[in-house]
Each structure stands twice: as C-alpha cells, then as structure tokens.
Amino acid sequence: MRNVKILGAFVAAAVVGGVGLFALKNKSSGQRTLHLYTWTDYIDKQVLAEFERKHNVRVIEETFPSNEVMISKLKAGGAGFDVIVPSDYMIATMKQDNLLLKLPREKIPNLTHLSERFKNVSYDAGGEYVVPYMWGTTGIAYNSKKVENPPKSWKEFFETTRAQTAEKRISLLDDPREVIGAALKANGLSLNSTQTEELSKAKMTLLTFKPFVSRFDTMSYKDLLASDDLWMAQAYSGDIVKMQAQNPELRYVIPEDGATLWVDNLAIPVSARNPELAAEFINFVMAPEINQRIALSIHYGTTNEKAREMLPASELNNAAIYPPKDVEARLELFTDLGNAVEAVDNVWAEIRASDAVPAEPPSAQRQ
Amino acid sequence: MNSALLAADCISVRMGERVILNEVSLEVREGEFFSLLGPSGCGKTTLLRIIAGFSQPSSGRLMWQGKDVTRLSPQHRDLNLVFQNYALFPHLNVFENVAFGLRMQKQSEPVVQTRVREALALVRMESHALRRVTELSGGQQQRIALARAIAPRPRMVLLDEPLGALDLQLRKDMQWELKSLQRQLGMTFLYVTHDQEEAFAMSDRIAILSGGNIEQVSTPEILYSRPSTRFVAQFIGTANFIPVDKMSAHKARHLSSGLEFDICTSDERDSAGNFPLKGELLFRPEQLCLRKTASAATCLPVTIQMRQFLGAVVRYHVEIPGSKPGLLTIDHSSVGHDTFAPGESAYVELATANLCFFKEQSRR
Amino acid sequence: MRWWGMPAKIWMSCFILLPFLWLALLSLQQTPAVNAPRQVDLHQYARALSPPFSNIIFNSVLTSLLAALLVLLIALPLTWRISRMPQRKRNLWLALFTIPLGLNFVVRVYAWFVLFRPEGLLTKMLLDLGFDVALVSSQLGVFIGLIYGYLPLVFLPLYSIFDKLNQSQIEAAQDLGANLLQRWWHIILPETRLGLMACFLFVFVPMLGEYLIPRMIGGGLVATLGTQIESQFLGSGRPNWPFGAALSLCLLAAAALVLLVGFSLLRWQKSERKASWSLDL
Incomplete structure (x- = not known):
C-alpha cells in the first residue's frame, strides 16, 4: 500500500511539474502562436523561422491534401487556424458561407507589390478577402528514362497502351476536380462541365484507366517520382521542378489539350484566434525579398511583381514555372460550380469506391 | 523373486556446477510398493520426472524391462503419474477426468464406461461421477487423481508426494487405502515422499536419497535396524549416538566408562x-x-x-554428564515402568549386542 | 460506497453514449446539408447496404476476420514458446516483440510502405525470386500491412494467458497419452479459449475501422470500410456526414455480430459426454 502511495505522489508531482513547466515556458516568452493551414511543402521553413524570430511568436504549420479536406476541417470547427491557403475556385463558396474575414488592408501595405493581373481577380473583386499567393499549373510528370513515348496531352496520358508499359507506376492527384477535369479535357470537353453525359464519358475514361493507377496521392507522389517508384503522374508544376534536383530524369509537360491554371491565396478565416498576427504574417510573406526566397524554394509562380523581378534568370526561364505566352493561352481556371458540384462528387465517389471496369475496346468508347 | 520392471542405471543430473543426481542406480520390481525417501532437495523429484519422461538425465540410462527408454516421451511410457497438486482438468467433470487416459488409448465406449466405473469404485467416489472437479475437497480430488492414473491400467503408477496437502487423520486413512489398493490391483507403485513414517507404513522397499546420492535401498526393517550410513541411521526413526572406539571387528568400547559392546559385522577399518x-x-x-x-x-x-x-510411550531426554553429544532419547511404554521426573538422577541400561558402528565423520 | 461508480458512469454517458446517440440521429438525415428537413429517413442505410458499399463492407469484414485470425495464428506458437522459457529469457523476448509498439504507428506503417513500394527492398527481393507481386496499391499489401500493424498488440495479452496455464495439467495430459495436438485440443484450448477470443476481438474490431494502412499502402485504391467512413467525414470530395454516420453504425453492427457469433461458438464447444450408467444413480 505504501508503494502505491509513493507512486501516486510521484505521478502527481510529475503531472503538476509538467503542466507548470509548459505554462511557464509559454508565459515567460509571452508567445502568441500562428496557426498556418496550407498545402504540403508550400512555404520555405526558413522563412517561417525568420517570422518566428522577428515577431517573437510560434508558428504551427498543418497541411492538407486538397481544398475539400481544408473546407471540411474548417467547417467542422477547425483548430483555430489563423491563415489558410484556399485555391481560387473555392473562394466564392467560402465567401457565401461566411467563412472568410475581410482583409485589414491597412495592415498589409506590401499588397502594392502584387502583379497587375492579380490585383483584381475574378473570384475576389477588389481583393477584399484574399491575397493571391502562388500560382501554378497541373500537368503531366514523367520519368524520361522509364517512359519511352511520353504523353503530350491528357488524351495520350490516359491511353491504355502506354499505361500498360507503366502499369502500377502511375499516380493521379487525390483531388476530384483535378482528376475529373483531366479526364474531361482528354475527351475534348470543358474543364468545368457538369453535364451528365460529359461527366459520364470522363468517368468511363477514368474507370478504364484505374487498373494501371497505383495511387491517388497529392502529398507524397513527388517523392515516389524521385525514387523511381512512380514513372508517370498527374503533378503540380512546382513539385516537379523541386524534384528535378534529386532525379534529373523527371520532366514536366503542360498537356496540349488543356491544363489547369490555379491560384492559391492567403486568407484569414472567421474563426481565427489571432487575426492581427495573421495580417502581419501575410504582410511579411508579401515583402519582395521574402517572397522571392519562397518562390525560389518551392518553384511555383509568384504573384508578387517586385519579387519576380528579383528572381534569377534560371528561374524565370524555366518554362515549367513561367510558361511562354502561347502555352498560357491553353490554361483554364476552375470555376465555382455551386450546387452542381454534387454531380462531380458522385462521379468521384463512384470512381474511388468501385472496382475497375475492364478496358473497353476503343470503338465502344466513341459513343 | 519378481523381475525388475524399471531400472535406473547410473543416472546423473548436472546443472552447471551443481550435481543434482549423482550416479543413481536402483531397481523397481514388478508388483512392489517402492518408495523414494529423502529430505527436500535430495533429488527425488528430479529422479521421478526422469522416470516419468519429463526430464532427461545428463548421463546414465533408464531401462524398462530391459529396453532403454531414457529418451522416450512421456505419452509412450506405460506408467502414469499422480501429481502433488492433483492436476485435474477443471473444465471436465470427474468422469471425463478419469476417462481421459482411456480415451487417449482410443478405447471403445463400453470399455471406457466399465473401467472408469471400476476405478471410481476402487477409490469410493462412484457417486461423484458427474460433479465438477473444482467442487471436490482435497482428499476427494486426490482420490480422483488416483483413479485417473489407474484407470488405463498402466504397469506402474508414480506418486509424487500425493498426501502432502492433507491433514493428519486423512493422511493416515489414505496411506492405508493406497496400500490396500496396491495390493488389490497388484500394480507396481513408485512413491516419492519426505515423510519417513509414511514410507515405512506402505512400502515393500525404500530407497533413501540424500544430496543426489542413494544412501541405501532395502526393506523398512533392515533400514531401521541395519542402516548402512550415519545419514540413514539418523534420518530413520530416532537415533542416539554414543562415541566409542572400535577395538576389533566385533567389539567396541566406550572410553569413559570402559563398557564393551558387540557390534554387527562390518569391515570398516581405518586406512592402515x-x-x-x-x-x-x-x-x-x-x-x-x-x-x-x-x-x-x-x-x-x-x-x-x-x-x-x-x-x-513416555519419552525421556537424558544427559550423560561429561559426555559429548549429550542428549539421549529413551522411550518407555507408559505402563509397567518407573516414572522419572526432570532433574532426577538415574541410570540408563544399554543393550550390548547387535549394535551398529559408524566411523567418525570427517568434517566436510 | 455506491458513488464510486459515478465518475465512470458520467464519463461513459458523456463520451460514449451521447456521441453514439448523436451519430445515430445523424445517420437518419436524408441529405448532408446542415439545414436538412428533420425527418426520419433510412435513405443513408439503403445506400450503405447496396453496391458498391455493401461489397466494401463485406470485403472489409472478411479481410479483418482473416487478418485477425492470422495475427493470432502467428503469435500463438511464438508466445507459447516464450511462455515456456526461463524467466530471464522470457522478458528479453517479450520486450523484443513488444518494442515496435513504442514506435509511432504511422512511422511503422510508413517503414513497411518503403519496403513494399515498387522500388522497395522487399519487392525487389521477391522479384529476384520470381514473384512479380504488387505489394502496394493492392489488397495483398493492405492485408500484410494489417497483420504487421496489429501483431505487436497481441503478444502481451497472449503471454499472460499462457502464463496462467497450469503446467502440471498439461504434463498430466501428456503422461496419460496425449500427443501435442491432443494436448492442445483437449486441455489448452478449452482453458484458454475465452482469452483467445478476447485477443481475437482485440485486433479484429480496430482492424474493421482501420484507414491509415489502406490509405498509405493501398494508395487510395483499396477501399475499405475505414477509408470510406474517413472520406465521408473528412476526405477528398464533398463530405457527407449522415452517410458517414450510417456507415459507422454499420461498422458497429458488423463488430457486434462477430462478437455474438464468437461467444456463441465458445459455448457450443463445451459439449459434455454424460456417463450413461450414472443415470440410474
């Protein structure tokens, strides 16, 4: 009995001590925390560390694989995120659902450095709620050594003959709009279609392609491409540029039959615990010197004009990051589908839940 | 002379530096009640487990009717064990416990029924056939364990201190029952115990073990009257020792009193x-x-x-003044003798013939 | 002293009973919209119990049953051997087998993913031996991952069951003529069956809802009950909480069913032979 009492006293002391230490640590530095909810590998860790030092705060970074997950978490009563990074097509719904705080523009003077085209975007008139952060494209990545006849379009990408040579070495993004969008483009249809027959065609393409797919993955596919576990993937432009340092055989191509242009934005959710700190952070990130460092580390297109001017030629001439004008014309933005998004969701659910359909002969597909 | 059923031939068990059994050889004859007797730690349980097949000796052989069975696994040996803690199967009732060995022998159901009934009758537990074993008392469980061991009619039954957990009166009753059962069945019993009286009460022959060595193997009478070593002498019954000098092969003398005694023939001489x-x-x-x-x-x-x-009896502890060791224990029957009170002076009359002499023990 | 149980009762009500009721109510909603009409509707269950989800549920239950069984079968001889060892060796081996539990579950699964992927060591080795198997993005990979992930959990409970076994009973059985198989069937299994069933359920139930292993090793291609529930609440594609709730209750029902079957199986095994002659006692 005496031993139990001693043990109990020990445990109690440890708990009190632990809690006390923890509280003391936070109290003594008077630290506030910034909760950042963003895409994987989307900001330079050194930049975060510098922000922590400069403003004497702690930054906690959490990542999500798709906009839908981010929205879910936010709606579920997210863990008090201060800064979130939604994509363009989500903003309209988020504004409608009153999820975003109006930006305190006077606290973010660095907004003047935005490029002209990003100062007044279609999804956020007057830049009231979001600050465009980085932009990029979604295209096809492949290993030039392993894939002999690399695809130049989404149509070629989904071809089963080529897929067979890279069977189980292919990945698609874990993102319904991107995947179905690519299939729509492969069939020569609009990226934002919600028509039943058109979605049906896209579904057919995907179901036929599914047996060759190894993963639906947004977060770790680039590492698998680097390690040769994947030979072909639906990929984000910046991811591939980053991985080319590790695996020089990786190539990125913007498909000829159309690709997504997306813009990710910085925003402050209504439920933010430290909105002033969030504004400070956004301003910090928009400072040209900082922004240029971020752009150099994540290899996506920056929306900041001043920062862009500061980039080295090697970066600016990389067609994967800053494509030439004629290629830019091929790019499409996702639009907000409103309630019609349910049709896309159903197709996504069916694709993910079903066993794959055996490949149909090409003649049958031309319906 | 009955033939030897089981023979241990120079069995030794060594664990690292320690010697647990040292070249133990003995014979158990068919139909006899044989006991392994010795204090705790003498190795008797180890020997029993070797005989049962749960251990292997470091060296030596075990022979069963002339065949070497040292490495034979327990289930193939034609002997059954009655465990010290009964080891009944709790999830089976009494009947199934007793029937277990028979079922392992794949006996037909009528045979099983008959044999189990017989075994239960022998231990007088017939009416308890359908009870759960956990509901039985210690003594009842002991009897079921016995019935379970004898039902398959093995050639030999090994009993590992089976009466240790019972109270005195029950123990005495069970000793009587075991002996008469053995007589009735004509089975060979190999009994392990540390209780000298118990072994004497039941056995035809006894092997005395001490520190891994066999001290003596003989009938109870001979062990009592003609112990071959001082250990046996002092382990069995009550022993009194009086220091003497052996003067010749048949005579010994008590130094301080000059008394002379006739001793049994032995050939102990000093080295020279x-x-x-x-x-x-x-x-x-x-x-x-x-x-x-x-x-x-x-x-x-x-x-x-x-x-x-x-x-x-009345037991007196007396001291011989000036003599080492001091105390003698003397038993008188309580009737027809003088009584003595503590502190009194008296005289002890010693027997003069058929005495056993033991050489002085060298200090170990 | 009756109020000793109060804290536990309060905890159970707040954190188990109430959420369960909320989940059940949620599953009766017709649409995922927050302001859906308040009417009782079994639409979600209809969807859950028809293809393709019925197949997923069935497959998940089957896979989990098999995986849990295999976990037990693998752990049994190992743990048995350990329980017969001398004390010091015993602790060493138990520690060795249980240390993986100290590692983060995700890290462990990821380690196997590294071995399982197409360029991974294990896959390459198998290829050299002539087996061209896909260990990731396949049912097989998920199956192996499940077994590996849950194996360290059973060693300690199994060991404690075997430790309590009475060695002399097993020796008595052997002495009376039972070989290894017979000893197991007649003595060891009947005595340990309750504990074994508990160990089985101990891994089976979590396996049903497991979503990390199918996600990481299955690459999003292997659809299990766990991954489906997760994607309905959090995943890519629009969340559908009522449907997720319905799936969750299906999971609970499946687990409850297996529990029931399991325990009635235990009782069935207890067939007793009656001594016929004793009827005239």
Whole structure:
C-alpha cells in the first residue's frame, strides 16, 4: 500500500511539474502562436523561422491534401487556424458561407507589390478577402528514362497502351476536380462541365484507366517520382521542378489539350484566434525579398511583381514555372460550380469506391 | 523373486556446477510398493520426472524391462503419474477426468464406461461421477487423481508426494487405502515422499536419497535396524549416538566408562588396517532403558532433562554428564515402568549386542 | 460506497453514449446539408447496404476476420514458446516483440510502405525470386500491412494467458497419452479459449475501422470500410456526414455480430459426454 502511495505522489508531482513547466515556458516568452493551414511543402521553413524570430511568436504549420479536406476541417470547427491557403475556385463558396474575414488592408501595405493581373481577380473583386499567393499549373510528370513515348496531352496520358508499359507506376492527384477535369479535357470537353453525359464519358475514361493507377496521392507522389517508384503522374508544376534536383530524369509537360491554371491565396478565416498576427504574417510573406526566397524554394509562380523581378534568370526561364505566352493561352481556371458540384462528387465517389471496369475496346468508347 | 520392471542405471543430473543426481542406480520390481525417501532437495523429484519422461538425465540410462527408454516421451511410457497438486482438468467433470487416459488409448465406449466405473469404485467416489472437479475437497480430488492414473491400467503408477496437502487423520486413512489398493490391483507403485513414517507404513522397499546420492535401498526393517550410513541411521526413526572406539571387528568400547559392546559385522577399518577406530554406536530408543539404580553391568549414570507424555510411550531426554553429544532419547511404554521426573538422577541400561558402528565423520 | 461508480458512469454517458446517440440521429438525415428537413429517413442505410458499399463492407469484414485470425495464428506458437522459457529469457523476448509498439504507428506503417513500394527492398527481393507481386496499391499489401500493424498488440495479452496455464495439467495430459495436438485440443484450448477470443476481438474490431494502412499502402485504391467512413467525414470530395454516420453504425453492427457469433461458438464447444450408467444413480 505504501508503494502505491509513493507512486501516486510521484505521478502527481510529475503531472503538476509538467503542466507548470509548459505554462511557464509559454508565459515567460509571452508567445502568441500562428496557426498556418496550407498545402504540403508550400512555404520555405526558413522563412517561417525568420517570422518566428522577428515577431517573437510560434508558428504551427498543418497541411492538407486538397481544398475539400481544408473546407471540411474548417467547417467542422477547425483548430483555430489563423491563415489558410484556399485555391481560387473555392473562394466564392467560402465567401457565401461566411467563412472568410475581410482583409485589414491597412495592415498589409506590401499588397502594392502584387502583379497587375492579380490585383483584381475574378473570384475576389477588389481583393477584399484574399491575397493571391502562388500560382501554378497541373500537368503531366514523367520519368524520361522509364517512359519511352511520353504523353503530350491528357488524351495520350490516359491511353491504355502506354499505361500498360507503366502499369502500377502511375499516380493521379487525390483531388476530384483535378482528376475529373483531366479526364474531361482528354475527351475534348470543358474543364468545368457538369453535364451528365460529359461527366459520364470522363468517368468511363477514368474507370478504364484505374487498373494501371497505383495511387491517388497529392502529398507524397513527388517523392515516389524521385525514387523511381512512380514513372508517370498527374503533378503540380512546382513539385516537379523541386524534384528535378534529386532525379534529373523527371520532366514536366503542360498537356496540349488543356491544363489547369490555379491560384492559391492567403486568407484569414472567421474563426481565427489571432487575426492581427495573421495580417502581419501575410504582410511579411508579401515583402519582395521574402517572397522571392519562397518562390525560389518551392518553384511555383509568384504573384508578387517586385519579387519576380528579383528572381534569377534560371528561374524565370524555366518554362515549367513561367510558361511562354502561347502555352498560357491553353490554361483554364476552375470555376465555382455551386450546387452542381454534387454531380462531380458522385462521379468521384463512384470512381474511388468501385472496382475497375475492364478496358473497353476503343470503338465502344466513341459513343 | 519378481523381475525388475524399471531400472535406473547410473543416472546423473548436472546443472552447471551443481550435481543434482549423482550416479543413481536402483531397481523397481514388478508388483512392489517402492518408495523414494529423502529430505527436500535430495533429488527425488528430479529422479521421478526422469522416470516419468519429463526430464532427461545428463548421463546414465533408464531401462524398462530391459529396453532403454531414457529418451522416450512421456505419452509412450506405460506408467502414469499422480501429481502433488492433483492436476485435474477443471473444465471436465470427474468422469471425463478419469476417462481421459482411456480415451487417449482410443478405447471403445463400453470399455471406457466399465473401467472408469471400476476405478471410481476402487477409490469410493462412484457417486461423484458427474460433479465438477473444482467442487471436490482435497482428499476427494486426490482420490480422483488416483483413479485417473489407474484407470488405463498402466504397469506402474508414480506418486509424487500425493498426501502432502492433507491433514493428519486423512493422511493416515489414505496411506492405508493406497496400500490396500496396491495390493488389490497388484500394480507396481513408485512413491516419492519426505515423510519417513509414511514410507515405512506402505512400502515393500525404500530407497533413501540424500544430496543426489542413494544412501541405501532395502526393506523398512533392515533400514531401521541395519542402516548402512550415519545419514540413514539418523534420518530413520530416532537415533542416539554414543562415541566409542572400535577395538576389533566385533567389539567396541566406550572410553569413559570402559563398557564393551558387540557390534554387527562390518569391515570398516581405518586406512592402515589398524584398530582402534574412532566412531559412534547407534542406539535406538528401545535399546535403552532407564533404571532407578545401576542394575546391570552396562549402565551409565544420567540426569533427566525432559519428560514427554506421548500417549502410548513416555519419552525421556537424558544427559550423560561429561559426555559429548549429550542428549539421549529413551522411550518407555507408559505402563509397567518407573516414572522419572526432570532433574532426577538415574541410570540408563544399554543393550550390548547387535549394535551398529559408524566411523567418525570427517568434517566436510 | 455506491458513488464510486459515478465518475465512470458520467464519463461513459458523456463520451460514449451521447456521441453514439448523436451519430445515430445523424445517420437518419436524408441529405448532408446542415439545414436538412428533420425527418426520419433510412435513405443513408439503403445506400450503405447496396453496391458498391455493401461489397466494401463485406470485403472489409472478411479481410479483418482473416487478418485477425492470422495475427493470432502467428503469435500463438511464438508466445507459447516464450511462455515456456526461463524467466530471464522470457522478458528479453517479450520486450523484443513488444518494442515496435513504442514506435509511432504511422512511422511503422510508413517503414513497411518503403519496403513494399515498387522500388522497395522487399519487392525487389521477391522479384529476384520470381514473384512479380504488387505489394502496394493492392489488397495483398493492405492485408500484410494489417497483420504487421496489429501483431505487436497481441503478444502481451497472449503471454499472460499462457502464463496462467497450469503446467502440471498439461504434463498430466501428456503422461496419460496425449500427443501435442491432443494436448492442445483437449486441455489448452478449452482453458484458454475465452482469452483467445478476447485477443481475437482485440485486433479484429480496430482492424474493421482501420484507414491509415489502406490509405498509405493501398494508395487510395483499396477501399475499405475505414477509408470510406474517413472520406465521408473528412476526405477528398464533398463530405457527407449522415452517410458517414450510417456507415459507422454499420461498422458497429458488423463488430457486434462477430462478437455474438464468437461467444456463441465458445459455448457450443463445451459439449459434455454424460456417463450413461450414472443415470440410474
């Protein structure tokens, strides 16, 4: 009995001590925390560390694989995120659902450095709620050594003959709009279609392609491409540029039959615990010197004009990051589908839940 | 002479530096009640487990009717074990417990029924056939364990201190039952115990073990009256030792009193073949008699230290003044003898013939 | 002293009973919209119990049953061997087998993913031996991952069951003529069956809802009950909480069913032979 009492006293002391230490640590530095909810590998860790030092705060970074997950978490009563990074097509719904705080523009003077085209975007008139952060494209990545006849379009990408040579070495993004969008483009249809027959065609393409797919993955596919576990993937432009340092055989191509242009934005959710700190952070990130460092580390297109001017030629001439004008014309933005998004969701659910359909002969597909 | 059923041939068990059994050889004959007797730690349980097949000796062989069975697994040996803690199967009822061995032998159902019934009748537990074993008392469980062991009709039954957990009266009853059962069945029983009285009460022959060695194997009478080593002498019954010098092959003398005694023939001489040899004489309590006066020639003066009334006998502890070791234990039947009180002086009359002499023990 | 149980009762009500009721109510909603009409509707269950989800549920239950069984079968001889060892060796081996539990579950699964992927060591080795198997993005990979992930959990409970076994009973059985198989069937299994069933359920139930292993090793291609529930609440594609709730209750029902079957199986095993002659006692 005496031993139990001693043990109990020990445990109690440890708990009190632990809690006390923890509280003391936070109290003594008077630290506030910034909760950042963003895409994987989307900001330079050194930049975060510098922000922590400069403003004497702690930054906690959490990542999500798709906009839908981010929205879910936010709606579920997210863990008090201060800064979130939604994509363009989500903003309209988020504004409608009153999820975003109006930006305190006077606290973010660095907004003047935005490029002209990003100062007044279609999804956020007057830049009231979001600050465009980085932009990029979604295209096809492949290993030039392993894939002999690399695809130049989404149509070629989904071809089963080529897929067979890279069977189980292919990945698609874990993102319904991107995947179905690519299939729509492969069939020569609009990226934002919600028509039943058109979605049906896209579904057919995907179901036929599914047996060759190894993963639906947004977060770790680039590492698998680097390690040769994947030979072909639906990929984000910046991811591939980053991985080319590790695996020089990786190539990125913007498909000829159309690709997504997306813009990710910085925003402050209504439920933010430290909105002033969030504004400070956004301003910090928009400072040209900082922004240029971020752009150099994540290899996506920056929306900041001043920062862009500061980039080295090697970066600016990389067609994967800053494509030439004629290629830019091929790019499409996702639009907000409103309630019609349910049709896309159903197709996504069916694709993910079903066993794959055996490949149909090409003649049958031309319906 | 009955044939040897089981023979241990120079069985040794060594664990690192420790010797647990040292070249143990013995024979168990068909139909006899044989006991392994010894204090705790003497190795008797180890020997039993080797015989049962749960252990292997470091060296030596075990022979069963002439065949080497040292490495034979327990289920193939034609002997059954009655465990110290009964080891009944709790999830089976009494009947199924007893029937277990028979079912393993794949006996037909009628045979199983008959044999189990017989076994239960022998231990007088027929009416308990359908009870759960956990509901039985210690003594009842013991009997079921016995029935389970004998039902398959093995050639030999091994019993590992089976009565240890029972109270005195029950133990005495069970001893009687075991002996008569063995007689009735004609089975060979190999019994392991540390209780000398128990072994004597039931056995035809006894092997005495100490520290991994066999001290003596013989009938209870011979062990009692003609122990071959001092250990056996002092382990069995009550032993009194009086220091003497052996003067010749048949005579020994008590130095301080000059008394002379006839001893059993033995060939113990000192290394050079010379007498006198220093040693001790064994006197059992009944070979000593207390007298008020020095009556016969072989009397020594003593002082009464303690008197114990044990019912059938009265036990006196007496001291021979000036003699080492001091105390003697003397039993008188409680009727027809003089009584003595502690502190009194008296005389002890010693028997003069058929005594056992033991050489002086060298200090280990 | 009756109020000793109060804290536990309060905890159970707040954190188990109430959420369960909320989940049940949620599953009766017709649409995922927050302001859906308040009417009782079994639409979600209809969807859950028809293809393709019925197949997923069935497959998940089957896979989990098999995986849990295999976990037990693998752990049994190992743990048995350990329980017969001398004390010091015993602790060493138990520690060795249980240390993986100290590692983060995700890290462990990821380690196997590294071995399982197409360029991974294990896959390459198998290829050299002539087996061209896909260990990731396949049912097989998920199956192996499940077994590996849950194996360290059973060693300690199994060991404690075997430790309590009475060695002399097993020796008595052997002495009376039972070989290894017979000893197991007649003595060891009947005595340990309750504990074994508990160990089985101990891994089976979590396996049903497991979503990390199918996600990481299955690459999003292997659809299990766990991954489906997760994607309905959090995943890519629009969340559908009522449907997720319905799936969750299906999971609970499946687990409850297996529990029931399991325990009635235990009782069935207890067939007793009656001594016929004793009827005239």
